[in-house]
Amino acid sequence: MLFIHSFLLTNRTDFLIQSYAINTLLAIIALILLSWGINSKKENLSTFYLLTVALKLSVYFLFFAPYFKIDGITTRSEFFVFFVPYAIGLLVEIILLATRFR
Numbered sequence: 001m002l003f004i005h006s007f008l009l010t011n012r013t014d015f016l017i018q019s020y021a022i023n024t025l026l027a028i029i030a031l032i033l034l035s036w037g038i039n040s041k042k043e044n045l046s047t048f049y050l051l052t053v054a055l056k057l058s059v060y061f062l063f064f065a066p067y068f069k070i071d072g073i074t075t076r077s078e079f080f081v082f083f084v085p086y087a088i089g090l091l092v093e094i095i096l097l098a099t100r101f102r
Contacts, residue, residue: 019064020085026056027089034097056086 030052037048060082068078 015067016081019081022059022063023056023082023085023089026052026059027093029055030089030093031096034093035100038097060086 033048033052034045037045064082065074068074068081
């Protein structure tokens with residue numbers, strides 16, 4: 001997916017690679033927290049999920065949004081630089097958790 005995305009956004013390849021790396025790290029952290037929550041704190045699993053979403057969105061607003069708003073406008077391509085890797089990570093999290101804890 002990174003190759004297709006970098007082909008479509010040739011001028012933002014370096015930031016795109018950072019976005020995929022950061023989202024991969026955030027997905028791994030979310031998987032660890034949710035796996036721990038499923039195994040030990042099932043009654044608080046929704047809280048763990050909301051914490052992982054809050055973590056990802058805070059990274060977006062602290063790291064990505066200021067960079068995108070340098071020119072005052074966030075374009076669709078800038079929006080998708082973060083949210084395509086975010087959506088891929090979210091799908092992988094759901095699939096891995098669903099297959100692991102049936």
